Amino acid sequence: MIRRLFYLAVGAALAVWVMRKLQALHPEHVARRAAGRAGGLLAEVRAFAGDALEAAAKRESELRAEYGLDTVESTD
Template structure:
């Protein structure tokens, strides 16, 4: 008797779990979750890019100060490099 009750409860739990999983696979739910996940990934990418650019700018300023170079604007005005010039290779 107890064993039958256990298996009946297990079957009911399995049915409820399966129904909830199937309802979660409805197209509007899947689309909503995909958009939520994509926006989260996009926000993380923006934060990463912002941190990377900020770190690169700080490091460039540090290196320019250490090497005695001017600011970026001064250096680019003086040393304009033409990328279309052949370098002999």
């Protein structure tokens, strides 16, 4: 009798766990998670691109100042 109740409880717990996993795979939930992750990834890429462009502009201005490229000289 106790063994039957134990297996009944294990089966019920397993059924609840499986149902929750199956509900998490519902297309609406998967799409929502994918959209959230894509939005986060897009924000990270934009931040990286902004940092890279800022560093490139800073380095370019340093090189222009070092080599005197800020002025346009005539070659006539």
